[in-house]
Amino acid sequence: MKKALRAYAEVLRLVRRLPKDxxxxxxxxxxxxxxxxxxxxxxxxxALEELLHRTYNHSTWVLGKYSVDKSIADKLKDxxxx
Numbered sequence: 001m002k003k004a005l006r007a008y009a010e011v012l013r014l015v016r017r018l019p020k021d022x023x024x025x026x027x028x029x030x031x032x033x034x035x036x037x038x039x040x041x042x043x044x045x046x047a048l049e050e051l052l053h054r055t056y057n058h059s060t061w062v063l064g065k066y067s068v069d070k071s072i073a074d075k076l077k078d079x080x081x082x
Contacts, residue, residue, distance in 0.1 A: 001042055003079060007055050008034045010076045014059055017068050026062060052080035 011030045015023055040047050056077055060070045 003052065004034070004048070007052055007076065007079045010079055011055065011059055014063065014073060014076065017072060018062070018066050022066065056080040 008030065012027060015026045015030065018026060037051055040051065042048065056073065059076055060073050063070050063073060
């Protein structure tokens with residue numbers, strides 16, 4: 001659970017790098033997704049790993065969509081894929 005909270009905090013930091021008009025949408029989107037998956041069994045490491053990989057992949061896709069340098073997601077990559 002601690003890893004998921006760290007990932008969520010990092011996603012919110014990345015949202016701040018997006019254009020101002022898109023920040024509220026992606027902050028809400030991130031919150032809704034983390035809330036929706038909070039009941040995932042913490043003992044199911046495969047499910048958690050898959051969700052964290054999706055978190056990283058989707059975050060880098062959004063950064064690319066807005067032409068934000070994807071290298072700023074390195075910390076998120078360390079959390080999710082490391």
